[in-house]
Amino acid sequence: MDTYEKIIGLAKRRGFLWNSFELYGGTAGFYDYGPLGATMKRRIENIWRDIYVIGEGFYEIETPTIGIEPVFVASGHVHGFSDPMIVCSGCDSAFRADHLIEGIVEIPDTLSAPEIKQLIDKHDIKCPQCGEVGMFGDVFDFNLMFKTTIGPGTQRMGYLRPETAQGMFINFDRLFRFYREKLPFGVTQIGKAYRNEISPRQGVIRLREFTQAEAEIFINPRDKSHPRFSTVKNTVIRFYPASHQQNASEGNSGDGDKGIIELTVGDAVDRGIVAHEFLAYHLVMTNLFLTRAGIDPARLRFRQHQPDEMAHYAVDCWDAEVLTDRFGWVEVVGIADRTDYDLSSHAKHSQHDLSAVLEYDTPKQVEQIVVKPDMSLIGPLYKDKAGKVLAALKNLEEDDLSGDKISITVDGEEILIPHDVVEYETVIKEVRGENVVPHVIEPSFGIDRTIYAVLEHSFAEELVDKETRNVLRLPPEVAPVQVAVLPLLTREELINPAAEIVEMLRKSGIFVSYDDTGTIGRRYRRNDEIGTPFSVTIDYDTLDDGTVTIRDRDSMAQVRVQIGELAERINAMMRSGFDSP
RNA sequence: GCGGCUGUAGUUUAGUGGUAUGACAUGAGCUUCCCAAGCUUAUAACCCGGGUUCGAAUCCCGGCAGCCGCACCA
Numbered sequence: 001m002d003t004y005e006k007i008i009g010l011a012k013r014r015g016f017l018w019n020s021f022e023l024y025g026g027t028a029g030f031y032d033y034g035p036l037g038a039t040m041k042r043r044i045e046n047i048w049r050d051i052y053v054i055g056e057g058f059y060e061i062e063t064p065t066i067g068i069e070p071v072f073v074a075s076g077h078v079h080g081f082s083d084p085m086i087v088c089s090g091c092d093s094a095f096r097a098d099h100l101i102e103g104i105v106e107i108p109d110t111l112s113a114p115e116i117k118q119l120i121d122k123h124d125i126k127c128p129q130c131g132e133v134g135m136f137g138d139v140f141d142f143n144l145m146f147k148t149t150i151g152p153g154t155q156r157m158g159y160l161r162p163e164t165a166q167g168m169f170i171n172f173d174r175l176f177r178f179y180r181e182k183l184p185f186g187v188t189q190i191g192k193a194y195r196n197e198i199s200p201r202q203g204v205i206r207l208r209e210f211t212q213a214e215a216e217i218f219i220n221p222r223d224k225s226h227p228r229f230s231t232v233k234n235t236v237i238r239f240y241p242a243s244h245q246q247n248a249s250e251g252n253s254g255d256g257d258k259g260i261i262e263l264t265v266g267d268a269v270d271r272g273i274v275a276h277e278f279l280a281y282h283l284v285m286t287n288l289f290l291t292r293a294g295i296d297p298a299r300l301r302f303r304q305h306q307p308d309e310m311a312h313y314a315v316d317c318w319d320a321e322v323l324t325d326r327f328g329w330v331e332v333v334g335i336a337d338r339t340d341y342d343l344s345s346h347a348k349h350s351q352h353d354l355s356a357v358l359e360y361d362t363p364k365q366v367e368q369i370v371v372k373p374d375m376s377l378i379g380p381l382y383k384d385k386a387g388k389v390l391a392a393l394k395n396l397e398e399d400d401l402s403g404d405k406i407s408i409t410v411d412g413e414e415i416l417i418p419h420d421v422v423e424y425e426t427v428i429k430e431v432r433g434e435n436v437v438p439h440v441i442e443p444s445f446g447i448d449r450t451i452y453a454v455l456e457h458s459f460a461e462e463l464v465d466k467e468t469r470n471v472l473r474l475p476p477e478v479a480p481v482q483v484a485v486l487p488l489l490t491r492e493e494l495i496n497p498a499a500e501i502v503e504m505l506r507k508s509g510i511f512v513s514y515d516d517t518g519t520i521g522r523r524y525r526r527n528d529e530i531g532t533p534f535s536v537t538i539d540y541d542t543l544d545d546g547t548v549t550i551r552d553r554d555s556m557a558q559v560r561v562q563i564g565e566l567a568e569r570i571n572a573m574m575r576s577g578f579d580s581p
Numbered sequence: 582g583c584g585g586c587u588g589u590a591g592u593u594u595a596g597u598g599g600u601a602u603g604a605c606a607u608g609a610g611c612u613u614c615c616c617a618a619g620c621u622u623a624u625a626a627c628c629c630g631g632g633u634u635c636g637a638a639u640c641c642c643g644g645c646a647g648c649c650g651c652a653c654c655a
Contacts, residue, residue, distance in 0.1 A: 009592080012591090012592090013591070013592070013606085019646095019647090022646095024645095025628070025629080025645050025646050026645090026646055026647080027646085028646080028647085077655085080655090081655070142653090144654090144655075162655065163655070193655095195654090195655070197653080197654070198582075198652085198653050198654075199582075199652080199653065199654085200654090201648090201649095201654095202654095206654070311655095334655090444655095464616075464617095465616080467616090467617065467618085468617095469616085469617085486615095488613080488614070488615065489612065489613070489614070490610085490611090490612085491612085491613080493613095494613095517607090517608080517609095518617080519612095519614070519615090519616085519617075519618090519619085520614070520615050520616065521614090521615070521616035521617055521618090522616085522617040522618095523616090523617085524615080524616050524617080525616070525617045526617080528616090528617095537615065539613085539615075540613055549615080551615080551616085556616065558615075
């Protein structure tokens with residue numbers, strides 16, 4: 001039994017993760033979070049909020065999980081998120097159609113489905129599976145987005161969002177105003193995203209419905225330094241730069257620490273390994289989040305995308321990857337500088353300006369030509385074209401005015417304008433700033449994968465008195481149950497004070513479970529297995545002197561404390577660990 | 582989506598053409614018992630549909646799901 005099976009088995013047995021729809025046989029790619037899983041997930045999301053929303057001041061927003069078609073046309077998902085597939089009728093195997101003609105055309109992914117089919121027929125491409133020629137059906141697009149329709153009647157097309165990001169991009173202008181029109185600013189969203197994977201196989205690693213936590217940080221494209229970089233520059237991170245990777249596919253091999261270098265992020269920026277401070281700062285934030293959530297730092301690395309692996313518009317992209325027993329290195333976070341791609345694309349498709357004014361420190365004095373056409377002459381001269389002539393004249397640069405006549409182009413036709421219908425003068429104008437489309441830094445977190453990795457990294461099997469003890473060493477902040485209250489025996493004289501202690505701890509905001517079944521040892525083990533960091537035991541001494549024991553999950557050590565200080569001690573231990581006597 | 586394998590309580594497992602074995606787990610109770618091992622007791626299963634048959638959980642067919650391989654993988 002490998003670790004994955006142990007973790008999924010434990011998660012299923014104890015109520016972390018369940019296959020969805022199991023009552024009706026189940027469907028791959030969907031998981032339910034059970035009572036412990038949902039609690040743990042919420043705690044991990046709250047750590048994320050603590051870092052990004054509270055720590056960085058990136059407000060959280062919430063946008064619909066269904067998007068209308070134009071949004072995903074602009075984002076590129078309608079065209080780019082689908083793969084051309086083709087099925088061989090000889091052996092019923094399905095292939096990526098564009099992959100079949102890779103050797104024939106340079107960039108197959110720019111071709112339409114019929115074009116690809118034509119090429120396949122023309123070049124007598126063989127089926128890679130059965131070797132038959134001419135058995136291929138038509139090329140069809142398989143889009144990874146779930147499609148739906150909005151409203152009755154006209155059936156407007158909608159898609160379940162494949163990422164939470166677009167909801168933030170398309171609110172850019174409102175957000176910019178909310179942040180009083182200053183760069184940089186960030187916004188976050190935690191929510192569900194959907195991808196209709198062809199064949200999800202790896203449990204919670206590849207889901208059809210999953211939770212993303214994303215931040216979009218809009219920055220000045222001319223200045224990618226980070227105002228607080230000095231506070232993080234000495235943080236050491238495990239880098240796996242592109243230049244250390246043999247090829248892009250190597251990323252998944254569980255090949256230990258090969259090629260990983262440990263560096264401070266300050267050095268990494270100085271040496272040009274990370275493109276700029278802003279990106280490096282967010283590598284640190286990601287590192288912070290993952291380790292605080294319970295990822296083992298020794299099984300975490302930041303892998304840089306190869307140039308050919310990165311989206312064409314991106315400047316630099318790093319994946320936080322965690323080492324798992326069965327799947328090797330798994331991407332849990334992607335951190336990219338997406339430049340102005342998203343905003344520019346939405347600006348173009350929506351025909352709305354999505355730029356920001358960057359104010360200069362001091363206004364610049366700029367010489368400008370002001371063209372003053374004499375419409376009383378131009379009007380009669382050009383009649384119905386006069387309007388367009390006017391617009392063209394206003395856009396002229398100084399150089400265009402030097403010839404005998406002024407040349408402009410209207411509707412593709414060159415028109416020569418005599419000088420005497422246009423007056424122009426040079427004026428000094430004060431320019432306070434300029435319009436730029438902000439660049440976007442996007443850290444994108446896969447919460448479900450993170451949860452799996454935290455479970456795997458915190459899981460340990462130990463031999464205690466020749467018995468195996470399963471223990472999840474979850475950080476107290478992440479553990480679903482924080483304290484278990486356990487009367488030593490199921491006797492009224494112990495149960496009653498135990499109930500009072502439960503009540504008291506709950507009032508101080510601690511999540512408590514109560515358990516009085518079976519032997520005490522069994523209950524400790526049960527709580528070890530779900531990661532409960534502390535157990536409080538009520539015994540006969542409690543009745544004599546008003547003390548209880550706090551038992552530490554990791555060391556199994558115990559300390560006696562007065563009931564009166566119990567809540568305070570527990571709270572302190574949740575912050576800074578068990579303090580032994 | 583294709584091929585192979587698989588499908589018995591929550592988990593694991595025995596078994597057979599006559600409705601099923603054990604273990605662990607779980608519930609109730611006992612127990613002055615601090616690290617899953619005690620005592621009593623209880624609950625709980627043959628993936629779904631069709632066929633063959635007097636009778637199917639068992640044989641046959643189909644479906645569904647899971648695992649593995651192929652393909653796919655922002």
